[in-house]
Amino acid sequence: MHIHWYPGHMAKAQRMIRGQLDLIDVVIELVDARIPLSSANPVIAELIETKPRVVALNKSDLAEPARTAEWLNYFRNRGLTAVTLDAASGKGTKELTGRVEQEANEKIAKLVAKGIKARAVRAMILGIPNVGKSSLINRLLGTATAKTGDRPGVTRGQQWIKVGKNLELLDTPGVLWPKMDDQEVAFKLAVTGAIKDDIFDMEKVILKLLGVLRESYSDRLVERYKLTQQLPEDTVELLAAIGAKRGCLRSGGVIDYEKAGRIVLTDFRTGKLGQFTLDRPEQMVTSEANPVPTNDNMSLV
Template sequence: MHIHWFPGHMAKAQRMIREQLSLIDVVIELLDARIPVSSANPIIAELIGSKPRVVALNKADLAEAGRTGEWIRHFRSQGLTTVSLDAASGKGTKELVSKVEQEASEKIAKLTAKGIKGRAVRAMILGIPNVGKSSLINRLLGTATAKTGDRPGVTRGQQWLKVGKNLELLDTPGVLWPKMDDQEVAFKLAVTGAIKDDIYDMEKVILRLLEILQENYSERLRERYKLLQAELPEDTAELLALIGAKRGCLRSGGAVDEEKARRIILTDFRSGKLGQFTLDNSNMGE
C-alpha cells in the first residue's frame, strides 16, 4: 500500500505560511484526535520554529475518550499547551480561545508597554487537510463563513477572520508533507479522510481497516452489521463480502458489490457509527 500525495497547492501553502508567520502571535495546530501523531505534519513544527503554539485535538467525539486524555497529558509533558475539542458541536472551543489568548499574553503585554493598546491576538490555524479547520472557524464565528466540505482540499485561499474583540484568525489551506515513508501513517491518513479517496487503493485500505476491527473491535462489527460470532471469517476479503451481503450490496445475479460495501464500511468508520477509535498508540509519541 504505497500512498504519495503532494498537490501543487500544498507547496504554495507552505510559501504562504512562511510569508505570514511574522504577523502571527500564536499558531493553532489542529490534529485529529484519532491519530494525534499521524496527523501531525513535521513540516509545521519546522515552519513555526519557536512561535507560541496551542495543540488542539479535534474530532474528539470520534476518538476514545480515555486515550485522548492520555494524549493530552503526553503533549503537555512536552511543554505544549493542549486542548481537546469537537469543532462540529463547539465543545472545547471556549477553552481553545482562552489558551490562545494566554499564549499571546506576553506579546500583547510588550505591545501595550510600547503604547500599542487594544490590538487583537493574531492566530494562524494549521493542520493537514480535512482535520476540521473550516468547521472550527465557522463554530468560532457562529456562521458558515469559511467554506467547508467532507473531503480534503476544499479550503484553498487565505483570509483574516475576526472572532470576538480579542482574536483574529488567519485561515490557511491544509498542508501535507511531500513524502510519506511510513505507509502505516499513510493508511491512517487515508482511512480518516486526510487523503482524497480517489488517489489510493481503497481495497487495500479497507481490508487493512477490517483487519484492525476484526482483531480489536470484533463486537462492534457484529453489532453494526448483525453478524454472529460463528459467522466472522478470519479472511478479511471474506468478511468484506459477508458485510456486503448483509447490507444488501448485491449486483444482478446475487454477486456482492464490493466497492459499495467498502464505501459503507468507510462511511460508518468515519461517522462514528462503528464507535470511537484511536488508531495511534501512545508509545508513538515517545
C-alpha cells in the same frame, strides 16, 4: 511506498505561511483526535519554529475518551498547550480561544510596556487537509463565512477573520507533507479521509481496516452488521459477510464488494461503528527516535 500528493497550492501555502509568521502571536495546530500522531504534520513544526503553539485535538467525539486523555497528557508533559475540540458541535471552542489568548499574554504585555496600544491576539490555524479548520472558523463565527467541504483541499487562499474583540484568525490551506514513507501513517490518513479517496487503493485500505477492527473491535462489527460471534479470519470473507447482511448484491446473488466496503468505510468515518483512536502516545516516542519508519509490505497506490 510513496504517496505523491503535493499539489502546487500546498507548496504555495508554505511560502504564504512563512511570509505571515512575523504577524502571528500564536499558532493553532489542528490534529485529528483519532490519529494525533499521523495527522501531526512535521513540516508545521519546522515552519513555525519557536512560535507559541496550541494543539487542538479535533473530532474528539469520534475518538476514544481514554486515549484522548492520554494524548492530552503526552502533549502537556512536553510543554505544549493541548485541548480537545469538536468543531462540528462547538464543544471545546471556548477553551481553545481562552488558551490561545493566554499564550499571547506575554507578547501583548511587552507591546503595552513599550507604549503600544493593546490589540487583538493574532493566531494562525494550521493542519493537514480535512482536519476541520474551516469548520472551526465557522463555529467560532456562528456563520458559514469560511468555505467548508467534506473532502480534502477545499480551502485555497488565506483570510483574516475577526472573532470577538480579542482574537483575529488567519486561515490557511491544508498542508500535507510531500511524501509518506510510513505505510501505517498512509493507511490512517486514508481511512480517516485526510487523503483523497481517488489516489489510493480503496480495496486494500478497507481490507486493512477490517483486519484492525476484527483484531481489536470485533464486538462492534458483530453488533453493527448482525454477524455471528465467530468472524471469518480472512478479511475478504468478512467483507462478503457484511455485504450479504447489508444486501450488497449484484445480479445472480454476487457480492458487491465495492459497495460493502464503502458502507464499512463510511460507518467508520462517521462514528457509526463507535469511537476509535488508531494512534497511541507510545508510538510518538518511537517516531521521535526514528521519524520515518518504513514498511513496504503493502502499497496503497
